[in-house]
Amino acid sequence: MPLPFLTADRALDEDGPAAAAAPLPYEDPGRRRRPYRPGPWRVGGAALLLLLASYVLFSAMIIAFAGSVPAAGICVAAAVLVILGAVRLVRTGVWMDEEGLRLTGLLSATTVRWPEVAAIRTVQQPVRWLGLPRSVQGQAVLVERVGGGAPTVALTDHSADFLGRPEAFRMAADAIEGWADRYR
Structure with missing residues (x-):
């Protein structure tokens, strides 16, 4: 079984320093990546959705054994939708590469190219708590565009990724x- 975390050591031993000079996948600026790890609230919500999907799949199996295949198919389709929702929930957030900043939501995504960014700053303002309508005082990373207009909120310290993790928020900002x- 290949162990990717040993690749750099093996390249240095076998092929010399030239092979070790190639960037690792997390060092490649052309590859889109998130500047932080998903937070416990986001991962926990996705885990609960996957648990729900497993119950729905189990009920689909019971329904199929009972003889109602179309109803089992509906349950399987519902479970697939819940699984896709869980995956999308984990993938939401801010992604960066050398071309720009990608703000991924649950149902939409927006890409802002680096030349279009006028400024990125961290401000104190009311922010939504865990994405719910309730607002609390917190910090937000705002992306201001060159053409003007309202700044876009990229991150908040009360989101599912940073609630209770102020150091992770500062590092991501x-x-x-x-x-x-x-890249500007």
Whole structure:
């Protein structure tokens, strides 16, 4: 079984320093990546959705054994939708590459190219708590575009990724600002 975390050591031993100079996948600026790990609230919500999908699939199996195949097919389709929702929930957030910043939501995604970014700044403002309608005082990373208009909120410290993790929020905000400075 290949162990990708040993690749750099093996390349240094077998092929010399030239093979080790190739960037690892997480160092490749052309590859889109998230500047932070998904938070426990987001991962927990996805885990609950996957648990629900397993119950729905189990009920589809029972319904199929009972003889109602069309009803079992409906249950399987519902379980597939719940699984796709869980995957999409984990993939929401901010993704960056050398071309721009991608703000991925549950149902939509917006890409802002680095030349279109006028400024990225962290401000104190009312933010939504876990994406719910309730607002609390917190920090938000705002993306201001060159053409003007209302700034776009990229991250908040009360989102499902950063609630209770202020250091992770600061590191993600610094990473986004650093990439903006490098590629603008």
